[in-house]
Amino acid sequence: MIIVGELINSTRKKIKEAMQNKDAEYIRDLAIKQDEAGADFIDVNAGAFVTEEMENLEWAINEIQGVTKKPLSIDSPRGEAMAMGLKLHKNGKAMFNSITRESDRWGQLFSLAVETDAIVLGLCIDDNGIPEKADERVRIADRIITELTKAGKNIEDIAIDPLTTPLSVNTTFGLTVIDTIKGVKKNFPEVKLITGLSNISYGLPARKQVNRAFMVSCIVNGLDGALIDPLDPVMMSIIIATEALLNKDPYCGNYLKAYRSGIVVKE
């Protein structure tokens, strides 16, 4: 599984404050902790700032890259910020988080998405919003993938986010995500499916349990990666266990290594 550590996001109050106050220690510490907890990418988002996104994103990227060699997930809907983020990026292949098929965002980001060697994450949204039905989400994914590859983007550098909407709103929304994962995988086996899942439990009590169960349900159905809090050790343990259960971890070697390093925990 591709783990994208989601914590350095300016929509979280403490992160916004840390960016405002240029509290480098706080941001660096979160980067180090997510790295050590097993994140493959460190997400960085300064989108909560209307006029100061560029300045804060630049500052945060530099701070994070000062303490980790993990690649970053540059998280912005704006072409200007994304272009700067990719330019500053130093370590490995970045994640381009994200593009949608909404006309305005597509227009701003399409050329950049094709030109960069970053993994482009495409969200199943178009000008009509997020479709309720899986087959319509798959149709948007098909369009994003087809247009990007036609323009020369390597298909293995495309990821799709099926998008998760709350089960409390509609009890079919878990199956919608699962069916979207299966549908995109069927049409494009080379494309990675990556999503943030925690929205599934919005409005329900004991959200952690729903999130845990949903994570396993999605991995079993083909999910390749997730935006999560890697500092949740039970979630990390369950993800690594699921990969072993699906015979994707020879001799349970990764599971045992993760246990020895404290990433997989007993309780």
Next chain:
Amino acid sequence: MIIVGELINSTRKKIKEAMQNKDAEYIRDLAIKQDEAGADFIDVNAGAFVTEEMENLEWAINEIQGVTKKPLSIDSPRGEAMAMGLKLHKNGKAMFNSITRESDRWGQLFSLAVETDAIVLGLCIDDNGIPEKADERVRIADRIITELTKAGKNIEDIAIDPLTTPLSVNTTFGLTVIDTIKGVKKNFPEVKLITGLSNISYGLPARKQVNRAFMVSCIVNGLDGALIDPLDPVMMSIIIATEALLNKDPYCGNYLKAYRSGIVVKE
């Protein structure tokens, strides 16, 4: 999900001692706790006693039925003990745990399995032992189901245990269980799939995490019930969450009810 509370089993040291000492309070307390935690059946096993199985089973059944109205899972490989257990059984439809296609056990239990209205749990074992491959397990299940129904057993009163063997022995054994569940369901949609899963994590550290992930993986693939410790609140929470995620819980009503009654927990 059909939850079979597995705790009153004489292979556990404390239960064996309680049966030996006729410690009614201990057995009753475990029955009440499993009932309150959401068990649909209370398993009762006195098979660790060679010569005193009958006496201890009778005593335990009576004690348990003194404190709970839940049906029991009568757990013995021996015809004599099973016959007595079914005769003593008072509340609802019992579970007949279990029959195999091993010639000796089949001979002892077949007529009883057909005659009783209990749900008969058939294990995928024959005279050659537990097959490594899913298709061979499905073949044994087919044979058990076909022979029982031909003799007049109601197919909806048959359950199959795909049998779980340790992932630490062979990393394909998780998929073997999943493929057996899918194979039996495909051939006989009316038959219930019920299993004890904890054997999957034998020989691995942090067993709880593997068990949790495996439970969800199996439910997503069609598992109908499980023999578990219902006093493990995280496991119970994850099971109930998974059913909601698969759109089997209208308005998340059962999940919300279980949260209010303390069966679904936050952590």
